[in-house]
Amino acid sequence: MCETCGCNITPGNEHLARQKNSQGQDAVTVLKNLLGANDQVASHNREHFDLHGVLALNLMSSPGSGKTLLLEATIEALKHKFRIAVIEGDLETENDAARIRAKGVPAVQITTGSACHLDAHMVHDALHHMKLADIDILFIENVGNLVCPASFDLGQHRNITLLSVTEGDDKPAKYPVMFRAADLVLLTKTDLLPALDDFDPDRAEHYLRQLANPAPVLRLSAKTKDGLDAWFDWLRQELLTQRQRARHGQSLRPAIQSDGARMHAEMAAHHSSPATSEKHPRYREA
Amino acid sequence: MHELSVCQALISQVEDIARQHQAEGIRHIIVRIGPLSGVEPELLIQAFPLASAGTVAQDSQLIIERLPIRVHCESCGADTDAELNKLVCGACGDWHTKLLSGDEMLLASVELAKTENSYV
Numbered sequence: 001m002c003e004t005c006g007c008n009i010t011p012g013n014e015h016l017a018r019q020k021n022s023q024g025q026d027a028v029t030v031l032k033n034l035l036g037a038n039d040q041v042a043s044h045n046r047e048h049f050d051l052h053g054v055l056a057l058n059l060m061s062s063p064g065s066g067k068t069l070l071l072e073a074t075i076e077a078l079k080h081k082f083r084i085a086v087i088e089g090d091l092e093t094e095n096d097a098a099r100i101r102a103k104g105v106p107a108v109q110i111t112t113g114s115a116c117h118l119d120a121h122m123v124h125d126a127l128h129h130m131k132l133a134d135i136d137i138l139f140i141e142n143v144g145n146l147v148c149p150a151s152f153d154l155g156q157h158r159n160i161t162l163l164s165v166t167e168g169d170d171k172p173a174k175y176p177v178m179f180r181a182a183d184l185v186l187l188t189k190t191d192l193l194p195a196l197d198d199f200d201p202d203r204a205e206h207y208l209r210q211l212a213n214p215a216p217v218l219r220l221s222a223k224t225k226d227g228l229d230a231w232f233d234w235l236r237q238e239l240l241t242q243r244q245r246a247r248h249g250q251s252l253r254p255a256i257q258s259d260g261a262r263m264h265a266e267m268a269a270h271h272s273s274p275a276t277s278e279k280h281p282r283y284r285e286a
Numbered sequence: 287m288h289e290l291s292v293c294q295a296l297i298s299q300v301e302d303i304a305r306q307h308q309a310e311g312i313r314h315i316i317v318r319i320g321p322l323s324g325v326e327p328e329l330l331i332q333a334f335p336l337a338s339a340g341t342v343a344q345d346s347q348l349i350i351e352r353l354p355i356r357v358h359c360e361s362c363g364a365d366t367d368a369e370l371n372k373l374v375c376g377a378c379g380d381w382h383t384k385l386l387s388g389d390e391m392l393l394a395s396v397e398l399a400k401t402e403n404s405y406v
Contacts, residue, residue: 027314028303029395034296034317034325116288148288151324151391176371177324212357212373212383 038152041120045127045155050251052132055235055242056140058154058254060178061162062171063144066188066222068096070162070231071139073222075103077232082136082239087126089118089143096141106130117148120155137239146171150178157242158183159254165189165199172207180211183255184218184234191221215255289329292391293337299393304342309398312346316396320353321370322389327352355388 033039049056059067068088075084086107088096097109108126110118123140130138140156142149150159161182163171166189172179179185185208187201205217218234220227245252300315319327327350334348357368359375365386366376374381 026307026309026400027395027397028307030299030303030393032299032393034292034299034391034393036299037295115291119291147324151288173371176373177322180322180373207371209381210372210374212381212385214382 035152038120041124042153042155045120045124046157046251046253048127048132049138049155049157050246050249052135053243053246054132054135054138055158055239056138056154056156057238058140058142058149058156058159059162060142060146060149060159060181061144061164061188062146062167065144065162065164065167067141067144067162068099070186070188070220070222071100071141072103073225073228074139074231074235075100075105077228078137078235079103079105082235083134084137084139085130085135087118087123087130087138087140089122089141091115091143112143116143116145117152118142118154119152123154137235146175146178150181153253156254157252158238160184160186162186162188163204165193165196165201167199169199169201169204170207172204172211172213176211179208180213181255182208182213182215185215186231187217187219189221189223190219190226191224213255289325290333290337292325293330293333296393297337297341297343300343300346300396301341303396304398307398307400309342309400311399312343312396313399314347314349314395314397315343316349316351316394318351318353318390318392318394320388320390321355322385323391325391351394353387353390356386357383358386359383 046056061067071086078084084105086097086100086105088100088107088109089112090096090109091112091114093111094109097107100107108129110122110126112118112122118140140154159181161179163185165187168174187204193199201219208215208217216234218227218230220231222228242252296315296317300312304312317330319325319330330350331348338344338346355368355370355373356365357373357375358365359378359380360382361380362375362378364375364377368374368376368383368388373383373385375383
C-alpha cells in the first residue's frame, strides 16, 4: 500500500525529499520506505485480521521479562470468555509454544534461527497454520530483544512493551526506539519491588513521557495476579473497539508508524475518510 | 543487528528502479535515515558490499544523509530540535509533542548509469 505514495515523508523532512539534483545527472528520486516489502505483507496480514475481527497484539521486551508467564496467566483467566491464540517467536526451541499449548490454546512457534526479530513474512507464514475465524485475540510474542522488533511492522493493531522491575527503570531512555513504539507499557514482576531498591516505577514512567509517549503504564505481577484486572480490562476494551472498527471497514496501525500513517491518510483523504480516534488522537485509521 | 536485511530490501528496490529505467549500472544510492528509525548508518555501510555483490548496484556508492530529530509542541506550538531519548519541546519542556522528522528510513534517490547505445 505504501509503494508509491512516499508515506514516510513528513512535514519536517519534505523539503529534503523534494530536493533536485543540481548536476543534471540521471537521478531517479524514489522516496520509498526501505521496509516497503515488509510493510506490504504487514498490511496484508492486518487485512486478514480485520476481515475476521481478530485483535492482533505484538508483545515486545527484553528476554526474561515475563511475556510467556503473562500470557499463561491471561489465557487461564480469559480462555473461557475469548478465543485466544499465540504466535511465539524465538531463536530456537518450541518451549514457549509448548507452555501455551499446555494451557489449552493453539500456538504456532516461529524459530528465527539467528534473526533478532519477527518480520511480517514470518507472521504471514505462521498464519497459514491458524484458523483466524476461530480467534478473538492473537498474541504475537516477539523475539526477546529491546532493539530490532520495534522496526518491523507485523500487521498487528497494537504494540505492548513489557519492562520487568528487575531491569533498570531507565530502560525507556536507553531503548527509545522500542519504547516510543509502545501503545501500552506493562511493568511486570512488581511482586519483586519490595526486594529492589533501585527500580522506581514513577521514574520509568517519567522516562517514557520524555519520549512523548502517552501510552498507559500498568503495573502487574503475573505470579501473584496483582494488577492483572486492569490488563484484562484493557484487552476487553481493545477487542471491543477492534470489532467496531472492523465492522466499519476500518483498521488501526500501531504507534510504530504513526507518522507515516498520518501522511498516508492525508494523501488518501480524497477517496476515503481517515477517521481519527478521539481517544487516541495520534492514531489514524489506515 | 538487522541492517543486512534492511540493506537487502534496499538493493531489491534499487534493482527494480534500474530495471524500470533500463539502466546498466548504478552510480550512487542516497538514503536518508533518522536516529529513531532503528537503523545504524555505520552497520548499513558495512552490510552494503555484501548485499550488493553480484547485483546491478555492486559498483555503486552508498551515501547516507542523516536527518535531524525535530518535534512540534502541541502545548506552545514551537518546532524545535530534540534528542533521541528526550522528545520534549525545546522551548517549553512539555512532552506533548509530535515527531516532525527523525524516524525516516528512506531510499531518497538513485543515480543511474546509462550508455548512449543502449538497445534495451
